[in-house]
Amino acid sequence: MKPKESLHLAILATVTVGVTAGCSGGSSETSDEFASLSVSLMDAPVDDVKEVNVEITAIWLKSADEDDGPPFQLPLEDAPLTVNLLELSDENAAILVDGALIGAGAYEWLAMDVNATIDNVFDSYAVTITEEWKEIFVPSGRVRLVEGFEVEANQAVQLLFDWDLRKGLVYPPGLGGGYILKPAFRVIDVTQFGTLSGAVAVDTVMLEANECNVDSEVDDYDVGNVVYVFAGHDIVPDDIDEVDPEPLATVDAVLNETSTHYEYRTLLPFGDYTVAFTCQGGNDLADADDTGNEDPMLDTVAFFEPAANVTIGSAPENLDVEVDF
DSSP: OEEOTTOOOOOOOOOOOOOOSOOOSGGGGGOSOEEEEEEEEEEEOOSSEEEEEEEEEEEEEEESOGGGOSOEEEOOTTSSEEEEGGGOOTTSOEEEEEEEEEESEEEEEEEEEEOOOSSSOOSSEEEETTOOEEEEEOGGGEEEEEEEEEEOTTOEEEEEEEEEHHHHEEOOTTSSSOEEEOOOEEEOOTTSEEEEEEEEEHHHHHOGGGOTTTTOTTOOTTSSOEEEEEESSSOOOOOSSSSSOOOSEEEEOEEOTTSSEEEEEEEEESEEEEEEEESOGGGOOTTSBTTTBSSTTOOOOOOOSSOEEEEEOSSHHHHEEEOOO
């Protein structure tokens, strides 16, 4: 698969695909060259909710060739498929499509249908940390996973999508007490990826000067410990809002078994990054600036200093990078 300029797609492996059956649709109907496509989903967690359950009903693929007709469905595993996004990681990603046969060529988009409306039916819903069930609404019931890509013949292509709930899960007023779930995906090229991991000492988070309890009404120091990853070196960290820079990824730092450190780990494509940590991530709302300031420049999320420049690459010293705060 060849990504276009605006897109980096995940290819877990490239192998010869034996064509033994008819294909799913699209350009494959007029071509003797085929590819295998798999789609998996993981998630970057968010505070204030303990479950985010979505009911996935279909995966659609649209050929870029208008002669190939309308979008066609890919075979979805166990349709409809309900997943709790907060349980998913790169190590146990939910397999949505497993080895569907498609034609080589250009595709306009890949989309996912989600059964998520505010109708008093809890097909897609969140469970808050106070055990309240809240319905989830997905505008139009469909989210675009990716746009504009090409697939080469005889490839086994696997796409791994990270749904960043810190960016995508919104609790707006006037929606009848439900959440909006917006598309906020990143796609990892896992032929060229490394890992970023590290730890923050509990004693550091507990220091009064760091104000790590300001985003919790009950002084819960386990809330809001989040690592933000920005594309490029020497980026001044900023919260999630309408003002650049926006984080490429966020990842929760979770208390370890011995309760001595908060630990985090995420996958990153090869490249340069700025990595920053805040213990006030519970205040960083996707639909408002932190605690609701009207001016998006009035940030209230404080990041630890200094932020760290890291490079993820194929060299052994860059493949698995650790950054502690």
